[in-house]
Amino acid sequence: MPLLVKARSFLRNLFFTRRVDADLDQEVHSHLELLIEEKIRAGMPAAEARRAARIELGGVEQVKEQVRDSRTGAFLDSLLQDFRFAIRSLRRTSGLTVFVVITLALGIGMTSATFSMVDALIFRPYPVPHPSNVVTLVGTTHDSSYENFSYREYRDIRDNTKSYDGVIAYAGMQAVGFSAEPGVTPRIKGGVMVSGNFFRVLGVEPRLGRGFRADEDQVPGRDAVVVLGPDFWRHEFASDPGVVGKTIHLNGTMFTVIGVAPDSFPGLLTFGHPDLYVPLAMAPVFSTNLGKNFFEDRDDRELTVKARLKTGTSLQDARNELAVLAKGFERDYPNVTRSRGAAVYTQFQTRTIEDDNWKFGVVFVILALAVLLVACTNVAGLLLSRARERAREIAVRLALGAGRLRLIRLLLTESLILAILGGLAGIAIGYGVIEWFHSKDTIVFATELPLAVPFQMDKRVLLVCVGLSVLSAFLCGLAPALQSTRVDLVNALKSADVEVPGRKRLWGRNMLVVAQVSMSLMLLTAAFLMARGFEHDLMLDTGFTKDHLLMTTFDPRLIQYNATQTQQFYKLLAERMRETPGVQSEALTQNIPLGNDDFDGVTFVPDGFTMPPDRENFTVTMDTIDEGYFDTMGITILRGRAFAATDTADAPRVTIVNAHFAKHYWPGGDAVGKHIRLDNSAGAPVEIVGVAQTIKYQNMATPTDFVYMPLAQHPVARMVLLLRSSGDPLQLLQPVKDVVRSLDPNLPLLQTRAYEEFYLNQAVRGPQIAIDLVGTMGLVGLLLAIAGLYGLVAYNVSRRTREIGIRMALGAVSSDVLRLVMGKGFALVGTGTALGLVMGFALEQLMNSMLFDSGGVDVVAYLIVVPSLFLVAMLAAYVPARRACRIAPTQALRYE
């Protein structure tokens, strides 16, 4: 009950301020009247009584103020007052306000935009109910802590674990040939094979129809059912609610639509939004690995396994359970499961281990935060000098009895308003940058699969913005507020110049200069290093030619070719293409260098190589190619020979390794003629017939071991055709189409484009955007730092005008004075530089360990940046000092 009464008074005080105040006024006045009356009755003359009553009351306004202070919600009331006052005073100095807001907005905007990357790559929860229960189960090996499981392994895990409410599995998104009608040339859509319990365990309710039933994932190839993704349903079926029950064709097989996933569930992949979900049991229609049997081979590891942890089961229990299971696998299937462990990861662990891109995001955030810090020091400097100008106002307030805390609160309110305005503008900037990421030309996914930039201004990013705003309000506002309220009242009231040259006070501003210089130097160092790292990667000779190449991808599985038909198709395709006029040479490869897809791995034991005691075999990346590849790509064969038409399926098995590989395993000798054995030391021997030049296989990667296998001996379904043209490669498009039509009119050409264009989108644009981003941050940081540095130093010197006047009056010459102030500036910038170099060096170490070796300290960068900062500081000190020297001592002494 009392709480209710209190709440009522609180609301009354807040909303009926005028009425409450009028009531109070009346009450105090009537009290005064009563007092007077009392005195008169006691025999005082009227005038005397009035005086005595007023003295006893002690001032109507004071009494009223005391009552107001004691009211419920007085704090809020005074806070509103602070706000009103702060807004008034900020409007008076609107130029400064705008500058400060823009400064902070740049810092906050950049941080929010970069944080949205980290958020999307790491923090955003899975779009399912209770996402924190969902853990990822992975295999581990010597070389990797993130390995998929095979179908058999998944089933064993699913049936033999007790820690989970359900274990699901799904394969990566793959190209699926979709056609609504039979006989129409299929179009490529992104499909994901999922286990029958996928939707049920994740807790995703389809918006239409139903999810899969467990029995639909039992018999290989029996239940051709499909659940559509929300976007796919919208675009391809115009949101038709009657789609459930219809049939569509996927890779030439008829499937029945049983449901549509809800909008809230765009899938579990970070970048991709699958168009279709099909049961794992339909793998015969989709499986990628021709050499393996998806349902039987324990080493056909294509599945990501996730599970929902039972409430009350700890992660450690789950880990122990899985470790025991993995030991069992190793014991029961030593051939395919040697030295493989298993691990259970949380979402955070999964995201940070499966993909390294988040590291770039983190470095971007660090850089953006540095920009924000520079902005904050700038603003702090500005507010500090503004507070100086307001010193008299503040002194008057203090003299009139304002509490110091109350004044600090007022000043902090001002910086809070600045920070909130900056934060709002910053959110707008961040939103703009994120929109820019999303715009079609910025980041191009050179693929037909439904990939999208996942960066968003979501509530976590907004929260970070708000937090940063408040934090920067304190960073910028606290020091000036503390300092300006710590004034010597007498001095302050006597003159506007309250400069009491105490060490403590100067120390604060000197600190700002040092912080400014060091921070911007660190920022620039990082920006330079980062940009150079990416540039270095771009400049690096890829080792192959990119121009005059047409690429197009075939996947005969889309039209139900078997392995023999596929082989026959590629053989005919290569032959016909070689005969086509305008085609200089032809190549087939499983993956193009710097492409979207990861290279396959090959597990082997090099003959004659002493294996480390803890290793059974090695795994390196590989590519499957035909005999035209090296020629077409312009990759030099350093020793031995390229593949030839004679390396047929029946001929002895051969391979070509890269120079890196050869040097790795046969450092002294010649790798040609040596053998590697596949899988383990008892495996089939494969002779190395050539050593190819090491090229760049993947972006931002150091040179690695690489192995080539001939297509005839290592059949692959999905291959890329590369054609070298004499003229514009796109002119070969029609001839290719004609040839393919003559072979099979139903086979679609996928990802047909000039390789050079693909290369630019794929390998150049990303680093270029990163360079732009980092460059912008560095530039903004430098400009802010220069502006702030100039302002601070110039202000510091101009405060000393009177001192300079005295020195001059006492006989100092202007060169002495200049030396004095400039020496001071020099010392400060020097300290800042030293600090900045140390921080830059630390950051460089961090970046080198996290991202790439950018090749040590960039001397040129320092040679440009350090002197320019010195120059700015010198100029900033020189101009006001010069002016101070020029004015007559008499004037300077009067200077206020």
Add this chain to the structure above:
Amino acid sequence: MHGLGISRRIQQLTGGTFVVKPGSLFPALHRMEEEGWIAAFWGESENNRRAKYYRMSKAGQKQLEAETKRWSRISLAIGQALEAS
């Protein structure tokens, strides 16, 4: 009873030991009103002047009893402590 009346009454009852000045009186009265211990209303003084009157509420009665108990306990304790020393 109006504010001045309360103030005078206290002065009277305590033999002039406690003189409650308006600067303490009004904040205290308003606080107590906000707590719901007393109720305020406008009325006429004996000389037909408008004045704000205060009356103790039920909650105020309870609070008074509680405070009185507390006070007598404290004063007793302090008295004992002072005597003992």
